[in-house]
Amino acid sequence: MAVTIKDVARVAGVSVATVTRALSTPEVVRPATRDRVREVAASLGYHPNRAARGLITGRTGNLGLLVPDLANPFFPGIVKGVQARAREADHAVFLADTDEDPAAEATLVRRLAKQVDGLVVCSPRMADAELRRLAGEVPMVLVYRRIPGIPSVTAGFLDGMRQAVGHLVALGHRRIAYVAGPKTSWANRERLRSLRAVVRTADVDLVEVGNVMPRFEGGVSAADRVLAASVTSVIAYNDLVAIGLLHRFAARGVPVPAGMSVLGFDDIPLAAMVHPALTTVALPQNRAGQAGVDLLLQLLDQPAPHTGPRRDQPAPHMGTHAGTRRELPTHLMVRGSTTSVH
Amino acid sequence: MAVTIKDVARVAGVSVATVTRALSTPEVVRPATRDRVREVAASLGYHPNRAARGLITGRTGNLGLLVPDLANPFFPGIVKGVQARAREADHAVFLADTDEDPAAEATLVRRLAKQVDGLVVCSPRMADAELRRLAGEVPMVLVYRRIPGIPSVTAGFLDGMRQAVGHLVALGHRRIAYVAGPKTSWANRERLRSLRAVVRTADVDLVEVGNVMPRFEGGVSAADRVLAASVTSVIAYNDLVAIGLLHRFAARGVPVPAGMSVLGFDDIPLAAMVHPALTTVALPQNRAGQAGVDLLLQLLDQPAPHTGPRRDQPAPHMGTHAGTRRELPTHLMVRGSTTSVH
DNA sequence: CGAAAGGCTGAAAACCTTTACAGATCTTGA
DNA sequence: TCAAGATCTGTAAAGGTTTTCAGCCTTTCG
Numbered sequence: 001m002a003v004t005i006k007d008v009a010r011v012a013g014v015s016v017a018t019v020t021r022a023l024s025t026p027e028v029v030r031p032a033t034r035d036r037v038r039e040v041a042a043s044l045g046y047h048p049n050r051a052a053r054g055l056i057t058g059r060t061g062n063l064g065l066l067v068p069d070l071a072n073p074f075f076p077g078i079v080k081g082v083q084a085r086a087r088e089a090d091h092a093v094f095l096a097d098t099d100e101d102p103a104a105e106a107t108l109v110r111r112l113a114k115q116v117d118g119l120v121v122c123s124p125r126m127a128d129a130e131l132r133r134l135a136g137e138v139p140m141v142l143v144y145r146r147i148p149g150i151p152s153v154t155a156g157f158l159d160g161m162r163q164a165v166g167h168l169v170a171l172g173h174r175r176i177a178y179v180a181g182p183k184t185s186w187a188n189r190e191r192l193r194s195l196r197a198v199v200r201t202a203d204v205d206l207v208e209v210g211n212v213m214p215r216f217e218g219g220v221s222a223a224d225r226v227l228a229a230s231v232t233s234v235i236a237y238n239d240l241v242a243i244g245l246l247h248r249f250a251a252r253g254v255p256v257p258a259g260m261s262v263l264g265f266d267d268i269p270l271a272a273m274v275h276p277a278l279t280t281v282a283l284p285q286n287r288a289g290q291a292g293v294d295l296l297l298q299l300l301d302q303p304a305p306h307t308g309p310r311r312d313q314p315a316p317h318m319g320t321h322a323g324t325r326r327e328l329p330t331h332l333m334v335r336g337s338t339t340s341v342h
Numbered sequence: 343m344a345v346t347i348k349d350v351a352r353v354a355g356v357s358v359a360t361v362t363r364a365l366s367t368p369e370v371v372r373p374a375t376r377d378r379v380r381e382v383a384a385s386l387g388y389h390p391n392r393a394a395r396g397l398i399t400g401r402t403g404n405l406g407l408l409v410p411d412l413a414n415p416f417f418p419g420i421v422k423g424v425q426a427r428a429r430e431a432d433h434a435v436f437l438a439d440t441d442e443d444p445a446a447e448a449t450l451v452r453r454l455a456k457q458v459d460g461l462v463v464c465s466p467r468m469a470d471a472e473l474r475r476l477a478g479e480v481p482m483v484l485v486y487r488r489i490p491g492i493p494s495v496t497a498g499f500l501d502g503m504r505q506a507v508g509h510l511v512a513l514g515h516r517r518i519a520y521v522a523g524p525k526t527s528w529a530n531r532e533r534l535r536s537l538r539a540v541v542r543t544a545d546v547d548l549v550e551v552g553n554v555m556p557r558f559e560g561g562v563s564a565a566d567r568v569l570a571a572s573v574t575s576v577i578a579y580n581d582l583v584a585i586g587l588l589h590r591f592a593a594r595g596v597p598v599p600a601g602m603s604v605l606g607f608d609d610i611p612l613a614a615m616v617h618p619a620l621t622t623v624a625l626p627q628n629r630a631g632q633a634g635v636d637l638l639l640q641l642l643d644q645p646a647p648h649t650g651p652r653r654d655q656p657a658p659h660m661g662t663h664a665g666t667r668r669e670l671p672t673h674l675m676v677r678g679s680t681t682s683v684h
Numbered sequence: 685c686g687a688a689a690g691g692c693t694g695a696a697a698a699c700c701t702t703t704a705c706a707g708a709t710c711t712t713g714a
Numbered sequence: 715t716c717a718a719g720a721t722c723t724g725t726a727a728a729g730g731t732t733t734t735c736a737g738c739c740t741t742t743c744g
Contacts, residue, residue: 002456004700015724020702030722050457051393051402052700055729060393062436062457070421071611076412083439092454094404095437097425112434114344115392115404216615243615250617269413270612273558273585275592346730357694362732372692394730397699 003044012040023048063296064094064112064119066105072214073268074238074285075122078143081289082120089297091117102126106134113138117300120292121145125184139299143292144283145186151299151324153291157187160281160330161194164235164263167279167332169202172341173233173261177207179222179245181214181237188214188237191265195235207231212241219244227254232341233261239271239280246274246337257339267333276336284328291326299324345386354382365390405638406436406454406461408447414556415610416580416627417464420485423631424462431639433459444468448476455480459642462634463487467526481641485634486625487528493641493666495633499529502623502672503536506577506605509621509674511544514683515575515603519549521564521587523556523579530556530579533607537577549573554583561586569596574683575603581613581622588616588679599681609675618678626670633668641666 009016014037021029022037029037040046054060065082067075079095086093094112098104102125109119118139124131128147134140135150142152168176178195181188188211199206207229212218219241226234226245236242242264249256256262256276264271267282351358356379363371364379371379382388396402407424409417421437428435436454440446444467451461460481466473470489476482477492484494510518520537523530530553541548549571554560561583568576568587578584584606591598598604598618606613609624 005702006700016701017703017725018723021723024702028722033722047452047456048702049397049700051396052729053702054393055391055397055700055731056702058729065437070412070418073415076418079412079437080439080441083437092436092438092457094434095421095425096434097422099422110389114389115434216611247615247617269558270415270615273589273612274616275589344730347732348730358731359694359696359733360692363693366732370692375692390732391730394699395732397701397730398732400699 002049003046005046005048008037008041008044008046011044012037020048059117059300060115061091062094062116063091063293064096064109064116065122066096066098066108066112066119066124067122068098068100068125070095070097072240073270074266074283077268077285078122078289078292081286081291082293083289084286085290085293089293091293091297098125100125102130106130109134109138109140118296120289120296122292123185123187139296141292141295141299143288146325151295153288153295153326153328154190155283155288155328155330157190157330158194158197160265160283160332161191161198163330163332164265164281165195165198165202165204167334167338168233168235168261168263169204171233171261171339173231174203174341175205175207175229175231175233177209177226177229177231177234179209179219179226179234179236179241180211181218181241183211185214191237205231209234212237214238215240216244216247219246220248223248223252226260227252231260233263233338235263235265237265239264239266239268239278242278242280242337243270243274246276246278257337261338263338271333272335279335279338280333282331282333284330287328291328295324295326344391345388347388347390350379350383350386350388353386354379362390401459401642402457403433404436404458405433405635406438406451406458407464408438408440408450408454408461408466409464410440410442410467412437412439414582415612416608416625419610419627420464420631420634423628423633424635425631426628427632427635431635433635433639440467442467444472448472451476451480451482460638462631462638464634465527465529481638483634483637483641485630488667493637495630495637495668495670497625497630497670497672499532499672500536500539502607502625502674503533503540505672505674506607506623507537507540507544507546509676509680510575510577510603510605511546513575513603513680515573516545516683517547517549517571517573517575519551519568519571519573519576521551521561521568521576521578521583522553523560523583525553527556533579551576554579556580557582558586558589561588562590565590565594568602569594573602575605575680577605577607579607581606581608581610581620584620584622584679585612585616588618588620599679603680605680613675614677621677621680622675624673624675626672629670633670637666637668 005016005019009019019037022034026034050061063086096108105124105126121142123144142150146152146154209222209225212222223245242262245262254260264278264280267280271278271280347358347361351361361379364376368376392403405428438450447466447468463484465486484492488494488496551564551567554564565587584604587604596602606620606622609622613620613622
């Protein structure tokens with residue numbers, strides 16, 4: 001049915017070994033033969049069967065990508081970044097959406113592990129220990145989560161927070177609310193930690209408003225508590241929450257930004273589309289995805305672990321090497337949802 | 343390194359043939375042996391190498407999914423639907439984002455074709471003829487595009503338009519603008535065709551406002567022309583365009599819905615988050631993805647084409663069979679962006 | 685008790701590719 | 715012209731699985 005290497009060999013009048021060499025190590029075969037083989041291959045539309053190749057080389061040429069929820073507009077950007085870089089490196093990518101289910105994450109990692117060279121795992125919800133175990137089973141890089149020993153790509157939350165708070169302070173705000181995301185979320189913990197650190201060095205009061213789901217509804221549900229906190233500005237866990245706040249503020253007749261400055265996090269495309277457009281801390285999405293793939297490919301190119309790696313010393317892909325951690329810059333996008341006090 | 347069928351065979355004291363049978367055709371092996379083998383397999387954490395299996399069975403257990411632009415919020419829903427159904431059927435899915443590039447579509451289809459059993463191709467931008475050719479090379483189902491001879495999943499645009507226009511007419515609107523999407527888009531052509539058909543039977547004037555990109559900016563750029571058309575309501579090609587309109591109307595001081603009713607298409611999650619929330623024709627996303635996978639799997643289960651299929655009769659997967667076309671229902675989501683005239 | 689029938693199991697081929705090794709051809713220098 | 719070396723090419727094994735075929739053992743019936 002499909003054209004195989006044998007067909008090419010037969011038509012070109014050479015052995016299959018020569019065909020594979022002409023295609024993958026052209027320099028070792030005589031130019032005349034090489035060109036003939038390549039011509040035949042092209043005319044027959046031959047492409048090596050990657051599964052068969054993977055069987056022998058141990059490399060599938062495929063990558064896996066796990067995201068918690070594709071419906072969260074933060075993730076498509078990352079996925080696109082991963083795709084773009086993977087395609088450049090001639091790799092295809094398996095995508096799995098875990099529906100925010102930590103248990104599904106482990107299952108899917110294992111399910112995919114056999115078919116890929118490595119995985120990019122995005123904002124995983126599962127526990128550190130479990131993740132570490134999985135990282136021992138299959139090469140893996142983390143995006144938007146940091147665990148010592150596993151290569152990771154994150155963004156400068158602390159710096160982002162510094163810019164955000166700096167912006168509000170410059171506008172005269174002295175009481176700021178923070179609407180926190182899920183307690184179990186690493187990103188939320190990091191943002192909160194950064195925020196507290198920043199606040200400590202500035203002359204502002206911070207009011208923390210309970211944990212909400214990182215979605216529109218979470219913002220809606222937190223809005224009234226924010227209003228009750230008598231603050232002049234609010235930083236939301238992410239843009240979706242911020243937009244939920246906006247929605248509820250509008251319904252309550254609180255003008256934004258005149259009556260309340262709202263600041264988001266992520267800079268999802270949506271942030272620029274709402275009215276007023278959202279001031280937000282932009283986190284790289286595309287670039288984070290790309291960086292994830294870069295790290296992963298780099299990891300895979302490292303000398304392979306000794307067959308039967310010792311238990312007592314981490315396998316090379318555990319990420320003990322340099323350049324294994326990457327922190328991308330963040331920047332503040334000032335739009336219409338923040339303004340000066342009075 | 344990884345545990346293979348040989349390991350299981352050795353430990354269980356049987357041949358590899360028995361192992362594979364115990365796992366994939368349990369009824370043919372003696373219960374005692376079967377149980378022992380399965381136990382050993384489980385304890386060793388054995389999972390068949392799918393690449394190797396695919397080599398011999400011709401089935402990879404993988405599906406491919408092509409989308410034009412994951413950043414368009416319409417598509418993540420479809421992707422999630424595909425994922426969900428694929429996972430139920432124990433298939434993994436390759437995702438490729440074509441970045442709205444028709445040329446990339448063909449390349450990616452061919453690139454993926456070797457590694458999957460079939461493809462779900464979503465809202466493809468390429469020409470019918472090209473798509474037909476590709477469908478001859480690899481089992482394929484179309485989602486949100488209909489081409490005779492290729493299995494497809496679409497939604498009832500005509501019915502959706504009937505509901506949309508009916509809603510506006512009931513509210514007293516007599517002049518309606520339509521902001522069209524890209525001329526090359528099949529969805530746009532269908533929507534326009536449906537709209538014209540509906541308008542013909544109702545007592546309303548239709549003003550068509552030029553073709554715009556199917557994004558937020560497209561709506562922004564069309565808004566002024568809509569205002570100049572002295573209509574009381576506008577139907578946008580999709581929600582993103584509608585939201586762009588909303589944005590520009592707000593900037594121009596035109597109150598929505600009091601001064602202008604705005605109606606979208608798709609019902610992306612965002613539609614409910616903007617202010618005012620968008621009245622829109624809801625197209626199934628998740629269900630469309632699921633239906634696409636259903637159709638594809640059904641296609642694959644059909645008797646395989648005779649080895650060396652005749653040129654003069656379509657291969658089975660060309661979709662000459664019944665049940666090969668599926669049209670899902672649409673419904674109008676009435677929210678805050680439409681109201682009665684005066 | 686013997687033979688046929690049926691149920692289970694194992695050996696080996698097949699899927700498509702890459703690669704180690706050995707063989708063949710060509711070039712070069714004497 | 716011959717030998718040695720370099721260059722190129724072919725054979726065969728390997729990778730993990732499924733499947734065909736044949737053979738073994740057990741059962742059943744005469």
